[in-house]
Amino acid sequence: MRIGETATAAGMTAKTLRFYEDRGLLPAADRAPNGYRDYPHETVSRLEFIRRGRTAGLTLAQIGDILSVRDIGQAPCVHVRDLLAKQLRDLDAQIAELTALRATVAEFHDAAAAGDPASCDPERICSYL
Amino acid sequence: MRIGETATAAGMTAKTLRFYEDRGLLPAADRAPNGYRDYPHETVSRLEFIRRGRTAGLTLAQIGDILSVRDIGQAPCVHVRDLLAKQLRDLDAQIAELTALRATVAEFHDAAAAGDPASCDPERICSYL
DNA sequence: CTTGACCTTCCAGTTTAGTGGAAGGTCAAG
DNA sequence: CTTGACCTTCCACTAAACTGGAAGGTCAAG
Numbered sequence: 318m319r320i321g322e323t324a325t326a327a328g329m330t331a332k333t334l335r336f337y338e339d340r341g342l343l344p345a346a347d348r349a350p351n352g353y354r355d356y357p358h359e360t361v362s363r364l365e366f367i368r369r370g371r372t373a374g375l376t377l378a379q380i381g382d383i384l385s386v387r388d389i390g391q392a393p394c395v396h397v398r399d400l401l402a403k404q405l406r407d408l409d410a411q412i413a414e415l416t417a418l419r420a421t422v423a424e425f426h427d428a429a430a431a432g433d434p435a436s437c438d439p440e441r442i443c444s445y446l
Numbered sequence: 447m448r449i450g451e452t453a454t455a456a457g458m459t460a461k462t463l464r465f466y467e468d469r470g471l472l473p474a475a476d477r478a479p480n481g482y483r484d485y486p487h488e489t490v491s492r493l494e495f496i497r498r499g500r501t502a503g504l505t506l507a508q509i510g511d512i513l514s515v516r517d518i519g520q521a522p523c524v525h526v527r528d529l530l531a532k533q534l535r536d537l538d539a540q541i542a543e544l545t546a547l548r549a550t551v552a553e554f555h556d557a558a559a560a561g562d563p564a565s566c567d568p569e570r571i572c573s574y575l
Numbered sequence: 576c577t578t579g580a581c582c583t584t585c586c587a588g589t590t591t592a593g594t595g596g597a598a599g600g601t602c603a604a605g
Numbered sequence: 606c607t608t609g610a611c612c613t614t615c616c617a618c619t620a621a622a623c624t625g626g627a628a629g630g631t632c633a634a635g
Contacts, residue, residue: 321611331612336593351601353612366550373544374503377592386554401555408548412541415502419537421495425515426530450581460582465623480631482582506622 320346323356327364334364342367342381374411379404449475452485456493463493471496471510503540508533 320331334354337343343363346354363384370380383404386397449460463483466472472492475483492513499509512533 319612330594332594333592335614340592349612351612353601369543369547371592373540373547375547383551383554386558398555398558401551401558404551405548405555408544408551411502412544412548414498415537415541415544418498418502418504419534419541422512422530422533422537425512426527426534448582459624461624462622464584469622478582480582482631500622 318356318358318360319349320354320356323360323364326361328368329364337364337367337377340377340381342377342384373408379407447485447487447489448478449483449485452489452493455490457497458493466493466496466506469506469510471506471513508536 318326320334324331324334334343338345343360346356346360349355366384367377367380370383371377382400386400447455449463453460453463463472467474472489475485475489478484495513496506496509499512500506511529515529
């Protein structure tokens with residue numbers, strides 16, 4: 318697959334793929350005789366993984382850490398495990414924060430949706446903060 | 447409360463509070479006769495709300511939208527409700543992404559934690575991607 | 576009455592994650 | 606044999622969210 322096709326399949330631009338290659342999140346692709354990058358189909362799912370991580374608010378560095386498990390191989394397993402355990406703890410904390418936030422926003426929303434005229438009062442809404 | 451005390455209570459720096467004021471996330475504080483900002487105690491919880499949102503991966507603009515409910519008051523309730531409904535949809539999408547990501551990372555981790563020596567093989571781990 | 580820890584404004588620099596555009600090569604189709 | 610849609614590199618620019626530092630004011634304590 319060429320870069321544009323791969324990028325489109327993953328919902329990104331070709332520019333972004335080159336940028337990810339530069340940052341080491343994407344291994345340097347094979348080149349066709351004309352110099353064009355030639356990606357295997359699996360690259361799409363790797364990119365989707367990166368995109369999910371980004372949407373979830375992870376930095377490229379964090380995503381790179383997770384992906385680098387692939388390249389660590391030589392290192393003792395304990396390093397891999399520790400890295401992943403830390404990522405899990407971070408993700409759990411982040412999910413907890415988001416869930417708490419969602420609950421707060423839902424409270425605002427329900428008050429507004431109840432049609433309760435008082436819910437339009439900025440002071441009352443503010444008290445939820 | 448002065449700016450440094452308020453910032454410390456919320457786990458931030460005074461610089462960040464001035465920055466938030468500049469961005470409209472924090473209303474301009476009252477000033478003491480000497481020109482120092484004087485914050486009410488509630489500012490700490492407002493800042494904690496902002497910090498939770500940031501930790502959860504929201505942008506300051508999104509957090510500002512949520513907080514601006516406070517200032518909308520005059521506007522018809524439907525605007526408030528739509529804004530909050532959109533925030534809820536965004537939060538749900540983000541929580542779903544994070545949860546999916548967590549599941550993937552947990553798979554890696556369990557494979558590594560099983561003590562399965564094969565889990566050290568980069569090719570095998572890679573297959574999860 | 577000076578020292579130190581605060582505070583003020585303003586302006587510039589940093590990091591992250593891209594995006595835009597120039598200058599040019601490739602290639603199938605008309 | 607020339608468009609047009611791709612691709613290449615390289616360099617500069619953007620936006621978001623701070624962060625640092627200069628230059629100076631305030632004030633309680635020694």
